Amino acid sequence: MTIYNVASAQMMHSLGVWFASVLKPNCVVSFFGDLAAGKTTFIKGMAESLGVDPNTVNSPTFQYLNIYQGPYQDSPSIFHFDLYRLENSEDFLAMGFEELFCRGGITCIEWAERIGAILPKNCIHVSIAHTENGQRQVKIEPLEIVS
Ligand SMILES: Nc1ncnc2c1ncn2[C@@H]1O[C@H](COP(=O)(O)OP(=O)(O)OP(=O)(O)O)[C@@H](O)[C@H]1O
Ligand SMILES: [Mg+2]
Known part of the structure; x- marks a missing residue:
């Protein structure tokens, strides 16, 4: 953990x-943290790193999923979920989303x-917490996958 x-x-x-x-293709990254913790901000940085215009990245509030395609034919897609409004994991499975985890992209x-x-x-796991001084603490685990 870092x-x-x-x-x-x-x-x-x-x-x-x-x-x-x-990261490697087929990585799944789960984000934990309150409203306005900074999850989307972090994902915008990830998108930029993968060649996607970060201005096109937004929490897909009224749908569960946004897909961003990188600039080259072999660039990994980014599957960006925002599950704030999802009731339970059965609904996620029913929509077939789990299949995207192994389509060669990066899932956030x-x-x-x-x-x-x-x-x-x-x-x-990327866990983001507000700190008393208005900053954030970010915990990434496990360390060995990203070092
Ligand atoms: N380390 C930081 N310090 C201070 N402000 C930050 C930091 N990281 C992000 N912010 C700000 O926090 C606000 C919320 O960020 P963001 O939209 O990324 O949060 P979120 O976790 O995705 O929220 P939501 O759960 O509503 O989707 C933005 O105004 C962003 O600029
Ligand atoms: Mg967000």
Whole structure:
């Protein structure tokens, strides 16, 4: 496990840029953290790292999934879920979303606790917490996958 103290939204973005650069296709990344913790900010950095315009990245609030395609034919797709409004993991399975975990892309799941029971065993957890001074603490586990 690694813990980062992240002082600004810009630093959160940069952490996402670095993080994505060490991922492999078919990685699933689950995000935990309250409203406005900084999950989407981190994912925008990941998108930039993978060649996607971060301005096109938004929490897909009124649908569960956004898909972003990188610039090259063999660039991994980014499957960006926001499950805030999902009732339970049965609904996720019923929509066939689980199949996307192994389509050669990078999957990012905001509000991953909604499907905690069916997250893949090798999923990387990114937990973001507000700190008293208005900054954020980011915990990434397990360390060995991203080092
Ligand atoms: N380390 C940080 N320090 C201070 N502000 C930050 C930090 N990281 C992100 N922010 C700011 O927090 C706000 C919310 O960020 P963001 O939309 O990424 O949160 P979120 O976790 O995706 O929220 P939601 O659950 O609503 O989707 C934004 O204004 C962003 O700029
Ligand atoms: Mg968000």
